[in-house]
Amino acid sequence: MNHPENSQLGKASAYIDQYDASLLFPIARAGKRAEIGIAAAAPFFGADIWTAFELSWLNLRGKPQVALGHFTVPCETPNIIESKSFKLYLNSFNNTQFADVDAVKTRLRADLSEAVWRDTALATSARGPALASIGVRILLPELFDREPVYELDGLSLDRLDVECSRYTPAPDLLKVLPDEAPVSEVLVSNLLKSNCLVTGQPDWGSVQISYTGAPIDQEGLLQYLVSFRNHNEFHEQCVERIFMDLWTRCKPLKLAVYARYTRRGGLDINPFRTSYPQALPPNTRAARQ
Template identity: 30%
Template sequence: MDPIKRQKDNIKYGIDIWNVYDFMYLNHNKIPQLVVLEIVIPYESDLIIESKSLKLYLNEFYKKSFSNKEVLIKKIKSQLELTIKHPIKIKVLKKFRPEPKYLDLNNTKLKKTKPNTIIKFNGFRSICPVTSQPDFANIYLYLDKSIDVGYLNKYLMSYKEHGGFHEKCIDKIFIDLYSKLKPDHIEVCGRFQRRGGIDINPIRGTKKKILFNNFREFNQ
């Protein structure tokens, strides 16, 4: 696997949730097991993993046998931590959490949002700086302050030609909105559509306890 240096900004807390859908291994009876992996990488890590190299690494497990899931997870976890030199969390995902209740930014008639509201922007688009292909996501935002609906819509739509990795787009949204509003509590979550069987969902916030969990969008 190939590590990539994380370009850090002035952000206190965050995680990157990677859901791996195309993962198969053999159990102790050599019977194929197709499962979904959840990998959580803390923002504090100085390194992240290049997604294609992770996919190639995980693809090799289809022909490897393990006595149980715990042994499997321990092997993958140790290799990932060796690669990025930081503790991570990984598990076999049994189900996704439900989507939180939110204000639909695309269709609301409000001119300003209310404080302490979860806002959802549907149809975020950015450009992968490596392939020049579009990336699509829904953006979830928690703010303890109100914000102008028209401004926020225009701001998030302005990313449609922006070149940036998933993580850096969410970093920038967090920093821009934090600089503008100076809230005590803000959290930004990007639920990106999968590429190569993996979706990457960065979360950035001002509180150590993360508000958004690993829920799944219909189109992910």
């Protein structure tokens, strides 16, 4: 079982520029999920949506190729991939020759699938369910101008002039307005900030909360989101904590939480969790990304 403190986070790292799948460092989701009350099946679906802005390799004539990579890791997988290890792994492609972009895509899917299913029975076969679980899309330069920039849709919580004094997660700030009729609404904030679990470096994000149910007190919700400001946790874990706090305290009929974090090391991570089956949001970056 890998632990975050044993990863390359916060350590001087040699940059390997020849392909090396062993650089990937998976971390089990179960430990952090237990902290937020998930002992068995999680009450949500979703995925971790990654973008790699620094993807490169050599063709068979030794000429460098560049691309953008989009990766989708279902949240049902038992492991996350620690982001610095992902960066080091992608850098190992830099001086490695591949026949074509399909060969790169196949190698990425196989390695990432093995990592997120490692130490489970499904990891034993490269042709099994693990391989099919990871989405990989590679965009070559001729498609770069089709990559739009969009902000998250919804009513901005940041318009509220609230006093903020708590900077570690405070779920007691969450409450509903029980005497009002149920609503369906989408709320957004650009004020989400947390810190890396290991290094303490800041992680900046925007968050979108979609729900149906008793109206959630918006001032309390904004104060709650701000309360993550000094909290140390990985992106995926923060979004699951937000989901579970809303799910257990506000008891919506439907709930979806989506965060887009700014990139670090050429990678951004954008977790999406929903209480009901629906299509994943498109991987369109925000201006800060």
